[in-house]
Amino acid sequence: MNSLLLQLIQDTLVLLIAPLLLGWVNQCRAWLQNRSGAGVLQPYRNLIKLFHKDAVLANNASPLFRATPYILFASMWLAASLVPVIATDLPLSQAVDVIALVGIFALARVFISLAAMDVGTSFGTMGARREMLVGFLAEPALLMVFFTAATISHSTSLVTIVETLAHKQFVIYPSLAFAGIAFVMVLLAENARIPVDNPATHLELTMIHEAMILEYSARHLALIEWASALKLLAYFTIGCALFMPWGIAEVGNLAALPVALLALFIKLMLGGAGLALLETVTAKMRIFRVPEFMGTAFLLAVLGMLIHFLLGS
Numbered sequence: 310m311n312s313l314l315l316q317l318i319q320d321t322l323v324l325l326i327a328p329l330l331l332g333w334v335n336q337c338r339a340w341l342q343n344r345s346g347a348g349v350l351q352p353y354r355n356l357i358k359l360f361h362k363d364a365v366l367a368n369n370a371s372p373l374f375r376a377t378p379y380i381l382f383a384s385m386w387l388a389a390s391l392v393p394v395i396a397t398d399l400p401l402s403q404a405v406d407v408i409a410l411v412g413i414f415a416l417a418r419v420f421i422s423l424a425a426m427d428v429g430t431s432f433g434t435m436g437a438r439r440e441m442l443v444g445f446l447a448e449p450a451l452l453m454v455f456f457t458a459a460t461i462s463h464s465t466s467l468v469t470i471v472e473t474l475a476h477k478q479f480v481i482y483p484s485l486a487f488a489g490i491a492f493v494m495v496l497l498a499e500n501a502r503i504p505v506d507n508p509a510t511h512l513e514l515t516m517i518h519e520a521m522i523l524e525y526s527a528r529h530l531a532l533i534e535w536a537s538a539l540k541l542l543a544y545f546t547i548g549c550a551l552f553m554p555w556g557i558a559e560v561g562n563l564a565a566l567p568v569a570l571l572a573l574f575i576k577l578m579l580g581g582a583g584l585a586l587l588e589t590v591t592a593k594m595r596i597f598r599v600p601e602f603m604g605t606a607f608l609l610a611v612l613g614m615l616i617h618f619l620l621g622s
């Protein structure tokens with residue numbers, strides 16, 4: 310019963326704090342640009358406003374177009390819930406395989422891309438093609454990052470990786486440094502952040518994610534925006550589990566939950582501020598430079614894995 314309660318707490322927690330993380334990143338970015346900002350609670354206000362509006366759909370929209378926001382939201386919520394955020398002894402721990410996580414992200418990408426092409430607009434089709442290009446380049450790099458951590462823990466289970474890196478003898482792994490840089494690059498690409506994409510723009514020549522959701526409104530758009538926040542949170546928590554697993558409660562240690570919650574919020578605050586700083590000092594690159602960017606991430610991830618094989622560290 311305790312593990313089931315913890316799973317419910319984690320599922321609710323990730324659902325509620327995902328917009329808060331997005332608001333924190335936007336607020337830090339505003340401060341760094343010498344602006345006052347809309348506040349960390351602005352994403353919640355946006356979601357409430359969208360849920361109270363009436364949805365408008367194109368005449369030729371298929372059932373796939375209508376179902377995609379719900380599938381996208383469910384997929385991202387599942388991915389964020391599977392990652393060990395506050396504890397490792399959860400009922401869904403056996404399903405937390407890094408390859409399965411990549412598959413969940415790929416499933417959501419396929420559905421949003423098909424929905425973008427469903428109506429037949431030029432912007433939606435362009436955004437879908439660009440999204441599939443970014444995903445095609447990002448997934449191998451992400452898998453190599455996971456495989457580097459998996460070779461250290463001898464398992465592709467994210468729970469086992471956390472227990473190996475956090476609850477055993479402290480060891481410095483140089484291979485994880487290269488994998489960490491590659492993971493940050495993948496995070497920027499997968500979450501439509503600068504320098505790959507700009508989530509605040511609607512310039513038709515540069516947008517990727519925004520081009521795919523131009524035809525959505527009201528509750529459908531709210532679910533997509535909420536799913537985007539959940540995806541960002543999922544990547545943040547995956548990064549914490551791989552490279553900063555300290556503070557996550559181990560199996561049977563319920564007394565460590567307050568510390569785990571405090572550590573989680575500190576990690577998210579620092580990570581959000583770092584992401585805002587990175588976006589502030591970086592310019593958006595042209596879409597033709599994205600393959601070079603993602604190729605560099607893949608090479609860094611492979612280099613990290615090779616270092617582990619050659620040096621055993």
